[in-house]
Amino acid sequence: MRKTIILECVETGxxxxxxxxxxxxxxxxxxxxxxxxxxxxxAVFKETK
Structure with missing residues (x-):
């Protein structure tokens, strides 16, 4: 099952x-x-909830 996620920048938010x-x-x-x-x-982008 695929889930849509949002990526957030670690440095700027x-x-x-x-x-x-x-x-x-x-x-x-x-x-x-x-x-x-x-x-x-x-820059590094991490997954948010």
Missing amino acids: ERLYLTSKNVRNHPDRLELKKYSPKLKRR
């Missing part, structure tokens, strides 16, 4: 990206490097 993940295969929180317009560089 902005919530920019929506993605989905398979909860059965990846039960832990997702962490990706994505582009942050405020920082004008790539």
Whole structure:
């Protein structure tokens, strides 16, 4: 079953990206490097509830 999740920037706290993940295969929180317009560089984005 796939679940829609929101990614939040660790440094700025902005919530920019929506993605989905398979909860059965990846039960832990997702962490990706994505582009942050405020920082004008790539930053770590973590999954929020």
